[in-house]
Amino acid sequence: GPGPTACLSVGSASAFSRTAPPYQLLHSAPRPGRFRFGYARSSAVGPGCAVLDQAFARYWRLLRYAGPRAPGEGPEAAGAPWIYLTVCLLPAGLETFSQLIWRDEDGTFYLNKTDIVDFPRFAHRGLLLDTSRHYLPLRAILETLDVMAYNKFNVFHWHIVDDPSFPYESAAFPELSRKGAYNPATHVYTLNDVKLVIEYARLRGIRVISEFDTPGHTLSWGPGAPGLLTPCYAGSIPSGAYGPVNPILNTTYQFMTELFREVSTVFPDFYLHLGGDEVDFTCWRSNPKIQAFMQWMGFGQDYAKLESFYIQRLLNIVSSYGKGYVVWQEVFDNGVKVKPDTIIHVWRENAGPYQQEVARVTKAGYRALLSAPWYLNRISYGQDWQAAYQVEPLEFEGSPEQKALVIGGEACMWGEFVDVTNLTPRLWPRAGAIAERLWSNKTVRDLQDAYIRLADFRCTLLRRGIPAQPLFTGYCDAEYSGF
Amino acid sequence: GPGPTACLSVGSASAFSRTAPPYQLLHSAPRPGRFRFGYARSSAVGPGCAVLDQAFARYWRLLRYAGPRAPGEGPEAAGAPWIYLTVCLLPAGLETFSQLIWRDEDGTFYLNKTDIVDFPRFAHRGLLLDTSRHYLPLRAILETLDVMAYNKFNVFHWHIVDDPSFPYESAAFPELSRKGAYNPATHVYTLNDVKLVIEYARLRGIRVISEFDTPGHTLSWGPGAPGLLTPCYAGSIPSGAYGPVNPILNTTYQFMTELFREVSTVFPDFYLHLGGDEVDFTCWRSNPKIQAFMQWMGFGQDYAKLESFYIQRLLNIVSSYGKGYVVWQEVFDNGVKVKPDTIIHVWRENAGPYQQEVARVTKAGYRALLSAPWYLNRISYGQDWQAAYQVEPLEFEGSPEQKALVIGGEACMWGEFVDVTNLTPRLWPRAGAIAERLWSNKTVRDLQDAYIRLADFRCTLLRRGIPAQPLFTGYCDAEYSGF
Numbered sequence: 001g002p003g004p005t006a007c008l009s010v011g012s013a014s015a016f017s018r019t020a021p022p023y024q025l026l027h028s029a030p031r032p033g034r035f036r037f038g039y040a041r042s043s044a045v046g047p048g049c050a051v052l053d054q055a056f057a058r059y060w061r062l063l064r065y066a067g068p069r070a071p072g073e074g075p076e077a078a079g080a081p082w083i084y085l086t087v088c089l090l091p092a093g094l095e096t097f098s099q100l101i102w103r104d105e106d107g108t109f110y111l112n113k114t115d116i117v118d119f120p121r122f123a124h125r126g127l128l129l130d131t132s133r134h135y136l137p138l139r140a141i142l143e144t145l146d147v148m149a150y151n152k153f154n155v156f157h158w159h160i161v162d163d164p165s166f167p168y169e170s171a172a173f174p175e176l177s178r179k180g181a182y183n184p185a186t187h188v189y190t191l192n193d194v195k196l197v198i199e200y201a202r203l204r205g206i207r208v209i210s211e212f213d214t215p216g217h218t219l220s221w222g223p224g225a226p227g228l229l230t231p232c233y234a235g236s237i238p239s240g241a242y243g244p245v246n247p248i249l250n251t252t253y254q255f256m257t258e259l260f261r262e263v264s265t266v267f268p269d270f271y272l273h274l275g276g277d278e279v280d281f282t283c284w285r286s287n288p289k290i291q292a293f294m295q296w297m298g299f300g301q302d303y304a305k306l307e308s309f310y311i312q313r314l315l316n317i318v319s320s321y322g323k324g325y326v327v328w329q330e331v332f333d334n335g336v337k338v339k340p341d342t343i344i345h346v347w348r349e350n351a352g353p354y355q356q357e358v359a360r361v362t363k364a365g366y367r368a369l370l371s372a373p374w375y376l377n378r379i380s381y382g383q384d385w386q387a388a389y390q391v392e393p394l395e396f397e398g399s400p401e402q403k404a405l406v407i408g409g410e411a412c413m414w415g416e417f418v419d420v421t422n423l424t425p426r427l428w429p430r431a432g433a434i435a436e437r438l439w440s441n442k443t444v445r446d447l448q449d450a451y452i453r454l455a456d457f458r459c460t461l462l463r464r465g466i467p468a469q470p471l472f473t474g475y476c477d478a479e480y481s482g483f
Numbered sequence: 484g485p486g487p488t489a490c491l492s493v494g495s496a497s498a499f500s501r502t503a504p505p506y507q508l509l510h511s512a513p514r515p516g517r518f519r520f521g522y523a524r525s526s527a528v529g530p531g532c533a534v535l536d537q538a539f540a541r542y543w544r545l546l547r548y549a550g551p552r553a554p555g556e557g558p559e560a561a562g563a564p565w566i567y568l569t570v571c572l573l574p575a576g577l578e579t580f581s582q583l584i585w586r587d588e589d590g591t592f593y594l595n596k597t598d599i600v601d602f603p604r605f606a607h608r609g610l611l612l613d614t615s616r617h618y619l620p621l622r623a624i625l626e627t628l629d630v631m632a633y634n635k636f637n638v639f640h641w642h643i644v645d646d647p648s649f650p651y652e653s654a655a656f657p658e659l660s661r662k663g664a665y666n667p668a669t670h671v672y673t674l675n676d677v678k679l680v681i682e683y684a685r686l687r688g689i690r691v692i693s694e695f696d697t698p699g700h701t702l703s704w705g706p707g708a709p710g711l712l713t714p715c716y717a718g719s720i721p722s723g724a725y726g727p728v729n730p731i732l733n734t735t736y737q738f739m740t741e742l743f744r745e746v747s748t749v750f751p752d753f754y755l756h757l758g759g760d761e762v763d764f765t766c767w768r769s770n771p772k773i774q775a776f777m778q779w780m781g782f783g784q785d786y787a788k789l790e791s792f793y794i795q796r797l798l799n800i801v802s803s804y805g806k807g808y809v810v811w812q813e814v815f816d817n818g819v820k821v822k823p824d825t826i827i828h829v830w831r832e833n834a835g836p837y838q839q840e841v842a843r844v845t846k847a848g849y850r851a852l853l854s855a856p857w858y859l860n861r862i863s864y865g866q867d868w869q870a871a872y873q874v875e876p877l878e879f880e881g882s883p884e885q886k887a888l889v890i891g892g893e894a895c896m897w898g899e900f901v902d903v904t905n906l907t908p909r910l911w912p913r914a915g916a917i918a919e920r921l922w923s924n925k926t927v928r929d930l931q932d933a934y935i936r937l938a939d940f941r942c943t944l945l946r947r948g949i950p951a952q953p954l955f956t957g958y959c960d961a962e963y964s965g966f
Binding site for chain 2: 133134135137164165182183186187377378379380381382383415416417418419420421422424425426462467468469470471472473474475477479480
């Protein structure tokens with residue numbers, strides 16, 4: 001199959017006691033009655049690899065929440081009371097392992113003899129959080145990263161700023177959050193906060209892709225960046241309102257050069273998400289200077305050309321910092337010239353079937369990232385995880401080469417109606433359905449099976465202290481107790 | 484207007500310090516700089532009235548969460564630093580008072596000179612919780628009662644058992660929960676639990692109406708009550724499945740006599756909710772003994788007559804305990820003979836406009852309770868509180884006498900998709916829109932005004948530690964911190 005090959009093999013059917021915290025790495029031979037995570041001889045890394053060391057420690061703690069044996073889970077395991085655990089892909093491998101463990105009432109852990117060859121179908125398995133429409137406290141983001149790892153998501157798409165607020169504390173432009181955050185003292189992410197999120201994610205095998213969406217969705221930037229936004233006109237007079245970023249001023253590009261220099265450094269991932277969606281041309285159209293610029297450039301009345309003009313200059317800036325970029329589909333739709341390795345993020349539901357857009361994007365040779373059917377903020381009554389689960393990302397008319405250009409997808413939780421009070425139950429386990437679609441084989445799609453797995457996994461989340469909401473009527477042996 | 488007249492008058496514009504915990508009642512003259520709740524001379528009750536004493540104590544504590552002054556809330560209050568607070572309707576009056584208070588940064592509380600004459604439009608302002616589809620831990624119920632009081636709801640409709648589980652621990656029939664609860668050790672309400680809920684509610688001005696729904700919705704009763712449910716047949720052989728309560732056996736009525744004797748004692752409210760909704764006739768039809776009974780009774784093929792036969796006997800049993808009853812609308816629709824003071828609970832959305840049902844019920848002289856437009860479990864994307872708010876309960880064709888028979892309504896939170904993980908944010912502030920509709924004048928219905936009030940009140944709930952979800956994009960000065 002596609003994607004990186006990974007393996008997790010458990011050497012011996014085993015019963016073992018988790019008797020000896022604090023956790024130690026296995027450097028010597030395993031002792032009877034004890035369990036240790038250890039580096040396999042074939043492992044490419046060894047002790048000192050922070051991601052692995054800390055994942056061992058984390059999953060050592062999580063073992064305490066192993067569930068009871070499920071009915072029909074076979075006879076109790078016999079054999080040597082120790083195991084070899086060889087993990088090549090991390091920390092998803094440890095998560096797989098932790099989900100196979102169960103324990104009896106006296107606290108002994110059991111694991112059936114197991115060989116696992118498990119690898120993701122898609123390389124990009126993302127989740128978008130929106131911290132502009134509502135501020136999410138750091139703890140909520142960190143908890144989400146925990147649960148993302150449990151679900152084997154590996155990209156946190158941080159839609160950090162937007163029209164309503166600008167919570168990112170910029171070193172280069174501190175006025176942006178000082179005047180654009182809901183509250184510059186309490187509703188901001190400091191540089192330390194951002195670094196903490198990135199490191200916390202890294203240790204869980206999660207990349208952080210930031211999105212500073214322009215030229216639309218920037219109203220909150222205005223107060224802290226005078227001259228950046230387009231003044232809208234009512235007839236021949238400025239109306240006092242502002243529109244998208246003003247694309248005709250050199251100062252705009254000087255500003256973007258500085259801002260994205262900082263963003264490129266603060267967020268180490270190769271990719272930046274540059275937005276580019278939903279640019280409303282009304283304000284641009286109203287502004288006489290922009291009208292004059294359009295004429296001078298020969299754009300006629302085609303404001304998509306002006307948008308392209310802006311985006312191309314922005315892409316050049318970001319490219320100069322050695323970064324790749326993800327953009328929302330409008331950038332492609334409007335014919336902006338982008339680099340061949342650009343990722344086009346397909347999100348629109350109302351512009352015809354999204355499958356056709358994926359076909360167009362990949363036919364043009366670009367990589368596609370799918371979110372259109374996975375807007376988790378759009379809630380409806382009943383088991384709406386099923387529709388998300390039944391999506392088949394490669395179900396579009398296209399060549400094998402085109403299919404190979406679909407790098408994965410992202411679940412999106414836009415923030416209009418979501419903040420720390422309801423984020424977690426609204427995300428989980430619904431996002432888990434998308435995670436499985438992006439991880440598992442195409443053939444794994446039976447709804448009844450998935451229900452059983454997801455309901456069981458939801459009980460695991462409750463045991464781990466995560467208030468994941470119920471899929472349907474029923475109960476867990478251990479209900480949510482963090483209340 | 485209709486409803487009990489109530490008053491809350493604040494004697495003097497005032498600034499006062501909340502300097503002297505522990506709270507004391509005002510029995511002597513108020514001292515400068517201090518604030519005390521006290522009994523007014525005109526009060527019908529005095530110290531020793533537990534509801535009032537404890538409400539004073541509770542709101543004394545809640546004052547610490549008073550919000551900052553809203554913009555444009557007038558000049559700072561001048562005048563004597565003490566107030567007279569005369570409260571005739573409780574504890575809703577104290578809630579009104581607490582919402583008028585704000586404080587400045589040094590902790591001084593302010594209150595503008597205020598005369599309040601506030602009373603509810605409808606006497607019955609209920610909220611239904613369903614503890615059968617998912618078990619709700621006691622703490623979740625108690626928290627809900629707190630927030631109900633903040634919203635001036637005054638009836639907790641406890642839909643305590645149903646098909647999926649029977650969490651009520653009956654003294655007369657302990658096998659019901661032993662065999663019908665999800666887990667008889669952890670997922671049950673003991674007699675003490677129930678008493679605690681009732682007393683906690685009483686102190687907050689809330690009645691508790693229990694619902695033991697029969698003859699349908701009783702699958703979980705079966706294992707603990709052999710012979711109670713109807714055996715379904717496949718052809719001439721019992722299929723092994725069970726249907727509604729078996730209405731043709733004397734033992735059924737003996738059982739109900741015992742069970743409702745207990746329920747009538749445990750739940751002191753005058754009213755019991757007896758259910759009676761959604762009786763599926765398929766199983767009754769399949770059973771040859773029931774067929775024979777139908778023939779013998781001359782019911783033909785009209786199984787609604789059999790349902791009526793059962794319900795009438797049940798109503799007689801409950802009446803014999805001196806109780807009144809509430810029933811779902813089907814009991815009325817099926818022509819069951821009920822007592823004149825029966826309350827008919829209108830819930831069906833798909834059986835024509837609910838307004839016509841309210842008209843029919845009241846035309847027949849029965850009192851009506853409205854829930855059809857207020858199923859809060861039915862979520863949808865966006866600000867669905869607005870539809871709930873815009874309902875006008877008396878907007879149906881009928882005489883003034885008919886209108887007077889609408890005693891109020893209930894917000895319903897059925898439990899298919901709700902448990903302790905998502906109950907609170909899903910309830911609040913959405914249920915608050917219904918609470919206002921049931922409390923305030925008919926003329927109070929401007930959506931924009933309501934949004935401002937409800938968004939502000941939601942911030943109050945956050946300060947009080949309740950994770951009420953956001954209505955829309957924005958923020959509160961003090962976000963939810965219980966996370």
